[in-house]
Amino acid sequence: MIVEQLSLVDFRNYAAADVSLASGPNLFVGRNGQGKTNLAEAIGYFATLGSHRVSQDAPMVRDGQDAAIVRMRLAYGERRVMLEAQLNRSGSNKARVNGSPAKSTELPRYAQVVLFAPEDLQIVRSDPSARRRFADQLLIQRSPRMAGVLADYDRVLRQRTALLKSARARGIRGQGLSTLDVWDDKLVQLGTDVIRARRALASDLAVPVAEAYAAIAGADHQPELEWALSIDGAGPDDGGDDAGDGVSTRPSGPRSTSGSGDADAEHVADRFRAALAARREAELDRGLTLVGPHRDDLILRVRALPVKGYASHGESWSIALALRLASAQLLRAQSQLGDPVLILDDVFAELDVDRRARLAGMVEGFEQVIATAAVEADVPSALRARTVRVVAGTIEQDAQREQDAGVHPA
Incomplete structure (x- = not known):
């Protein structure tokens, strides 16, 4: 083309x-x-x-x-x-x-189109939202139907969060908000699709990212990609209203680049529902949806250390370039x-x-x-x-x- x-x-x-x-x-x-x-x-x-x-x-x-x-x-x-x-x-x-x-x-x-620009340093250096955006844009290019899934998830997320804010304002607690269960089901259904697609993407990117990084940097620093999932206890450091709950950003669940049976839809959905149940009181206290792919992070590592906070300027540029070049290779192949x-x-x-x-x-x-x-x-x-x-x-x-x-x- x-x-x-x-x-x-x-x-x-x-x-x-x-x-x-x-x-x-x-x-x-x-x-x-x-x-x-x-x-x-x-x-x-x-x-x-x-x-x-x-x-x-x-x-x-x-x-x-x-x-x-x-x-x-x-x-x-x-x-x-x-x-x-x-x-x-x-x-x-x-x-x-x-x-x-x-x-x-x-x-x-x-x-x-795959576009690399200096702004792409923010993928590796900035908040989790930048890495989620990178992943979701590539998902849409690989599978256009994901645009609808992501849009529907965002819509359900907004409506569920609005309900939580309303409940907090009215002082409704615990089981007094039965309508939340309906939104939970929709959030889990759509969110499970997003989580599984993102994990599959990370798995598919692993080899081309490693090859592109080695070619650019002239050294093998063993780059890795791994999703830190909020359904497994990880949380964002995005800043703003949706952060600050003290949850670690370190991945606490199974490694998410393997593409193993752990990514089975039913298993992911069960973990999602359990996480929502465990955080319901906290969500009602804060009027926020605290669990879901909108709070996940794509952890990038070189030399077994997180790129964010540890990588040199040259390493950061190399991993950002490698992500885009690997994206181009995936699109080229399919x-x-x-x-x-x-x-x-x-x-x-x-x-x-x-x-x-x-x-x-x-x-x-x-x-x-x-x-x-x-x-x-x-x-x-x-x-x-x-x-x-x-x-x-x-x-x-x-x-x-x-x-x-x-x-x-x-």
């Missing part, structure tokens, strides 16, 4: 822009603040229906405008698909596929659309010369690689076959480069 054409209207700092891309390596180069990352962000949006930089869509709409339009033409061999997203500053977004109205949730079915588009947003400036060369060697075989850089020389020559210059929200394409690459401006 490759992106052949990207068109923007009122997106970020672009009033209007059109850029043609080719198979193989593509480089967006320009000084900081010119709009390189905005192009990468627009492409990535179709895969995850979100930004890798902000949690809301409104910042992607150009200042003073009500909506942004992003169009992208994809090629799968001889087949072409045109995707369009209208991002509204307020109200629901709109989507089109080949000119026909579609649900926004259909867009990721056509676009598989996709019928071809390789995912691989985006490396402002990555090379943060890497030493050896890591730059190793990374370039790992990705140059993908159908399409898009890199961004402020300094062209930071990017290995193997990834500079086609260069697009970005200046203050405008695209400067050299006609000779276009002709040499066999790409004709639209």
Whole structure:
């Protein structure tokens, strides 16, 4: 799968822009603040229906405008698909596929993109929510039905938590809240699906993460992934209203990367129900849902130590890169659309010369690689076959480069 054409209207700092891309390596180069990352962000949006930089869509709409339009033409061999997203500053977004109205949730079915950016350091260094978001976005790309499961879980979680808050305000205790049992059943059903899918994902990522890490770092530090499950007594350190209950974040249940029978749905559901029963009084006291996948954490380790708090800067970069490269390998292995588009947003400036060369060697075989850089020389020559210059929200394409690459401006 490759992106052949990207068109923007009122997106970020672009009033209007059109850029043609080719198979193989593509480089967006320009000084900081010119709009390189905005192009990468627009492409990535179709895969995850979100930004890798902000949690809301409104910042992607150009200042003073009500909506942004992003169009992208994809090629799968001889087949072409045109995707369009209208991002509204307020109200629901709109989507089109080949000119026909579609649900926004259909867009990721056509676009598989793996984007690595400096913000991905937060996956390994920040709160558990960053690691859950990484895992859930990859789950959706691997199995689009998980978007509905995760959305339904969030809806049930909100409604159950609202009921707990109401009960606390009214002073209802113990068995006086019989309607909570109904929400417990729904939470367990959906939450069990999420837990099992996340654990299977960690198991599938284990080998490609280890291989990618060794290739990038030039050493085998034995990276590990393990889910710390709240149903087994682990709890988050996210901060905010949903933390601070004094529960350890250390995994207290069985190892969760093995894919063993312990991940059986009935077993997980039984543990989930038991954990809810054990924490009911605490939940009523605090008006919060204290058990479920919304409080789980993906523990990352190198050299048998947690990456968060122990890993060096280079190790943190290597594990973050390894997670994205392993994600691309998983999607590549199972996709019928071809390789995912691989985006490396402002990555090379943060890497030493050896890591730059190793990374370039790992990705140059993908159908399409898009890199961004402020300094062209930071990017290995193997990834500079086609260069697009970005200046203050405008695209400067050299006609000779276009002709040499066999790409004709639209």
